[in-house]
Amino acid sequence: MENIGWLDQDRGAVLVGGKGANLSRMLRAGLPVPNGFVVTTDAYRRYLEAADPQGHLPHLVDSGDEAGIRELFTTPLPEDLAHDVVTAWRDLGGGAVAVRSSGTAEDLTGASFAGQQDSYLNIRGADVLVDAVRRCFASLWNERAVAYRTRHGVDQHRVALAVVVQKMVEAQSAGVMFTANPVNGRRDETLVSATFGLGEQAVQGGAADTVVVRAGTVEQRSTVDKRVRIQSSTEGSGTVDLAVAPQDRHASALTDAQAVHLAELGHRVEEIFQAPQDIEWVLAPDGALVLVQARPITALSQTVGDIPEDWSVPDDKAMYVRASIIEQMPDPLSPLFADMVRPAVVQGLRTVLRRYFDDRSLRPGDLDFPTINGYAYYYYGRDGMLRLLKQSPQAVAALGGRSQLNGEKLWESAHPAYQQVVANWGEQDLEGLPSRQLLVGVQSLLDAACEYYATVQAVIPLAASAELPFTRLYTSLAKQAGGPPASVFLQGFASLPIEAERSLWSLAQWCRERPGLADALLADRPLGGIAEAADFQRRLAEHLDRFGHTVQTLDFMVPVPADDPTPVMETLRWYMGAKGLNPDERLNQQTARREAAEAELFSRLDPARKAILQPLLVKAQHLAPVREDALADVGLAWPLMRRMLRSLGGRLVDLGVVGEADDIFWLRRDELTAFCDQLDDGAAEQTATMAEQTATMAELVEARRIAWRGQRAATPPQLLPHNAWYKMFHRFMPAMETQQEGPVIKGLGVSQGRITGPARVIRGPEDFDQMLPGEVLVSPIMTPDWTPLFAMAAAVVTDVGGPLSHSSIVAREYGIPAVLGTGIATRRIRNGMLITVDADRGQVTMPEGEAPVESGFKPRVPYKFAFGAAAAAALALRKLL
Incomplete structure (x- = not known):
């Protein structure tokens, strides 16, 4: 059995563990790695035979007997093993060394095992070194290491441990480097964390500067207050914490030139292992950079593009608004949907508005549905808005009147028409349809859906005209103390x-x-x-x-x-x-x-108050379920549309244009149209052209996905730009725009009650399985498919939503508190955070110290209006927009 292996010799991970094998490869490749040796896994097994001759360890581990495990590993190393360790140390030159655990289960896919076993710095003297090796062996069985292996399905009884012993490098600065940015997933960025002294503070997430290097240049830098530096003790083994002088606390721990050189070393390590790396490094007092550990990054996120900051618009006299149908589009749009939905929404809105406004009110160019930084916005030209405003009182009267323009009657006729369009296309043989015809079908279904949605919006003002006045008048005229x-x-x-x-x-x-x-x-x-x-x-x-x-x-x-x-x-x-x-x-x-x-x-x-309240209540009770039924069927066409598009995507895969069927959603409409022409015209034989298109489209699809992820991290303004229209309409928007930075987040309380519970941030159906009973459901917006989560939720908080939104209605039905329209809840609240949802006051309180309190904050009061013709017009427009 081999007790000692040297780092400059080729040894496999089975013998020297993951850390030892990686350091050996780096050292032999000429990278600046301190020389040293490894106490091998053979040595660990010899020690285990001496410490546990009866083989009790498996039973102790299975039974969770931590005291029994600790007792086993108090056994000293066998004399011959201790002798080999001390001899190797002397051959290394003696002096201070770093002693680090190197497990055989380290750095598996999806599990780094970082920090699960122990390491010791500045070990001086033979006896202290031998004991440090024993303690590293024992750390293989500490509580956190056993629990970690259990979570990752590692066989507890087949693991072993080696121990790396290297010359100790005194540190001017030290830290961690990620050769791919773990914050945004970008492979072309290196993220460096740096602090004064030894790197334990940076490794453990303490105060450290951060530097981002891209293409040989420092792109970003953040320098923090570093109050403490960890240094080797001058009086023996181990480390000490020393206070940093006040004048030095905000100095940079790493210069730009050093950060760039470090990134170059990191890329060399990445080339050796053919994967992004998590590397610990040290800057010696003489300015030399050395690498003391490397492991693959096991949980690298998808690459995220730049987060947009510029929200300027092409027409600064117009109004760009995120409301109505856009409340069902909380994220940036996929390229294909953006292209196809734009004409569908405009045509659907024109159809509905022409029912209530004469032809002179709507002219070409008045309406549009563009995207800004990927987010959908309604566009209303200034002159068109003025013409609509002038006729809005008549439109409001028609919405609630007894004619066929009554919102509920319109919905009753629009619903079967929408169903018929879906049924007609559903009867088609999708596989037999030409590709161009499939695309026509998708557009037809989307057109029908958008017209249906625009018609449904006529129901919402009807509900508002009863529910909101009833709530206001009941509270002010009829509610008794302690009443419901x-x-x-x-x-x-x-x-x-x-x-x-x-x-x-x-x-x-x-x-x-x-x-x-x-x-x-x-x-x-x-x-x-x-x-x-x-x-x-x-x-x-x-x-x-x-x-x-x-x-x-x-x-x-x-x-x-x-x-x-x-x-x-x-x-x-x-x-x-x-x-x-x-x-x-x-x-x-x-x-x-x-x-x-x-x-x-x-x-x-x-009698007087009864005559006021009773008709409003009867109307509100009738229309609330109608509104929910109408909205619930907006997606009738979606299963069929997705089948048609994925069928087209499959054809593009067969053609060799894209890698998988879902790539179709990242194409532009004109690109897809061109490919459909090729499919129908038999262009699949043009193999050279196809190969070129495949490479090009793969790059475009990936670039668009990356850009979309960056856009999704932004918070789009509800209303653009800040002009006269903003002053008139911003209070009617379904989400607050003020940057709320204090521990209290303001919103709109729509379902009474107050509760404290752990938060669960759910961004979409892909997160539904994370929801646990009794948690506070925090989301960007909620649509009918979220309803089952309400059965588990203790309360609800949203970024977007008002008193007539789906989340408001359902929260009321479940009798749980709800605060909606906060604008930033999903950005500020983290999973597990204990928050208090006070729907009576319309606010959410986070733990103290989570963020500085913003001074002078004045919450928006959504849907606050007086019951006059002008206010009714504004509300009607908000619902029709």
């Missing part, structure tokens, strides 16, 4: 989103009654061989056929439950675990509470 909030009078009504929840709940109860099926579903195991599997699949398909078109975002690149039922299955498992309240029971309880509140209210009101 106005929201109680609007609870207990079924709608399509609630029906979807009831359907899934019913399916969960059916599954629970079949133990074999239930066990497999709860464990997420295949259903092969289970008798009820076919029946379950049929029932699930029926549920998805009826409710699988609910959309989180209108951008068709995002799957809907019909083609990715993962969120549905997660909710089903949660219901099967007997969690949540039976929706029928909840609905019955709310109905009983509402009816009792109504009876009490109208029994004590005088």
